[in-house]
Amino acid sequence: MKTRLLTLFTLAVLGSGVTKAQSGDCVTTAALAYDDAKAKNWESAYPALQKVRKDCPDYSLATYQYLEQAIEAQLKTEEEGDKKELINELIEVWEQRLELYPAKTKIGKVYSDIAQLKYDNGLGSKEELYKAYDKAYQEDKDNFTSPKGLYAYFDLVVDMHDEGDRDLEEVFNQYDVVMEKIEEEENKAAERLAPLMEKQENNEELTAKEKTSIRNAEINLENYAMVKNALNGKLGQRADCDNLIPLYNKDFESKKTDVNWLKNANARLSNKDCTEDPLFVQVSEALYKLEPSAKAAFSLGQTAEASGNGAKALKYYNEAAELETNKSDKARIYYRIAGNYKDKGQFGQARSFYNKALEAKPSLGSAYLQIANMYAKSANSCGTDTFSKRAVYWLAADYASRAARVDPSISSNANQAAASYKGLAPQKSDIFQSSYKPGQSISLGCWIGQSVKVPNL
Known part of the structure; x- marks a missing residue:
């Protein structure tokens, strides 16, 4: 009871100093309503909050915050047929809050x-x-x-x-x-x-x-x-090729000088890998001729790659990356370039482009997973002894775990990969029998050029 009286007194004092003078009734009613709302006593708070909103609409933002919670609490217990009035009231509360407190309300x-x-x-x-x-x-x-x-x-x-x-x-x-x-x-x-994540990894x-x-x-x-x-x-x-190709084929002749149409057609055919159909080549070449944009260059790279001309493909991909301004699309291009180098066994170059992809799109977990895969493949080449070679798998596991955390859509595969790499890395008994100690850094040679800490298993 004392706490409730203190609340009333405090709010009354604060209320006396607001820009617009509020009546004593508003201060008292608001104080009681807010007190009940804080205790989630919605049955008592709801009518009092309604009164504050009606009589003193600009008294405080808290009126709308608490009233929203009060109405949502009622909606959870209301029968389906009786919800419409409450729904309309909640919408009115949101709209009035936006009108009265635009600086503290997000329109979107x-x-x-x-x-x-x-x-x-x-x-x-x-x-x-x-x-x-x-x-x-x-x-x-x-x-x-x-x-x-x-x-x-x-x-x-x-x-x-x-x-x-x-x-x-x-x-x-x-x-x-x-x-x-x-x-x-x-x-x-x-x-x-x-x-x-970096802080966590560094303990x-x-x-x-x-x-x-x-x-x-x-x-x-x-x-x-x-x-x-x-x-x-x-x-x-x-959106499969069987639908896309006829859709764009029928309009190509009439639209082949329409840059916007060509961009849309090109992007969708490219995204769905409908790159072997002659239409894709026609659209890509027409777009590149009219406007040598990133997307046009990327598509010509896809065409060159499909025909087996890797050098020409990389030329167009690099041009596309330079021209692209959209970060997600830039990441996609870098990822494609990285894949080309990875397939050739040029892991250092591949990692460089996977990292560029991650700079553009930090949520691209598949890039971390590809780097992890390259580390694992290099385990026998990047250590000075058996223990340090197997230690490469710890680094691979770390990158696979990062992939799972930034991209939950691949978390299952990434976590499986991480577990597999940890199984190939030195175990507790191996650490005990070696000259290495938990927390010690091991420098990994060859193209990796990084160090990994011996974990405390």
Whole structure:
């Protein structure tokens, strides 16, 4: 009781100094409402919060924060048929908060939350729901980050296509928009995770905040990986070569001087590896002639590679990498170049380009996995004795583990690879019988040029 009275007194004092003078009723009602809300006593808090919102709408941002929680708590227990009034009220609360506290409210999040609430509860046609998500994306795409919302944003277009309300080209365009946004968010999460992983690997002490950051980044990466898989599953056979080639073949003659059309056709044929059809060569050459862009150069590299001309392919790939400005696409090009060098056994060159790919796209776990594979293949060549040769597998395992953490979509394969490499590395008994001690660094020679610490097994 004393605590409650103290709360009332404190809020009354603070309330007296706000820019707009508030009535004593607002201060008292808000104090009681906030007190109940903090205790999650929503039954008592809800009507009081409604009163504060009605009588003193600009009293405090807390009114809207607590009222949102109060309504969401009721929605969880309400019968399906009785939810509509609460849903509409929650939308009004979000919109009013945005109006009164724009500096403390993210437009993209509010609009995408409104769209998601309607989507989850079947309120509105597919067209109306799509426009609700599109509003969030167009007005503030930076803060439209919900994995669930981004999937719905694409899902609705596919469903409308299947019902005859969207053409296939629009489906592809929407896929590109959503996939680009997801990869952007993946990269942000991976960039936050990278220095913290390094601290962990060096056995440095992490703060509670850093541990939370790691956990949140890994959860986000996992969620975005699931959405990417769902997007590709939803797109399915609609985007295979059997559909793409006829779609673009019929319009090529009339569109062969249309740069935007050629870019779209080129990108989709390239992404789906429809590179052996003559149409791909025609589109790539036409685009390169009109605008020697990164994508055109990359496609000509694919064509040269398919015909067995590796040197010509690398020439075009390097040109594409220099021209490309989109980080994810630049990473894709570097990854392709790295693969060419890896296939030739030029592991040092390959690693250099895999690292360039990772600089452009930190969430590209497959690049870490490829480096791990090259280290493992070089174990017998990069040590001075049996123990140090086998120690290479520790380094390979570290890189495979990194792959799993930054890209959950390949975590199963990456973790299996890491476990396999650890099994090939020296075991506890081997360390005990050797001259090496836990924590000691072992320099690895040849092209690797790195050191690895003996773990404390």
